[in-house]
Amino acid sequence: MFSKPEIPVRSALLHEIDKVSFAVNDLTLYLDTHPECTEGLLRFQKEAAKRKELMKTYAEAYGPLTADCICDLKKAEHWQLQDGPAPWEGGII
DSSP: OOOOSOOOHHHHHHHHHHHHHHHHHHHHHHHHTTTOOOHHHHHHHHHHHHHHHHHHHHHHHHOOHHHHHTTOTTOSSSSSGGSOOOOTTTTOO
């Protein structure tokens, strides 16, 4: 994972968010069919916490990816979701 003082390159951070998000989504599907699996639940909690931290790091460095990231930005002075360009609009370049 990335250390706090060092801000990772935007594209590398997005790639890491994609990987962790895939794991969270996959574990969600798994837990839908195996709700009693404590190992799966612990792994889900670990990956979800990692995703939240990565999303917060991204929002602080480059702006929020989702609307819920704005809540983590304590210093937000305006609705930052429209600040762009968004990653899907070429914002990672």
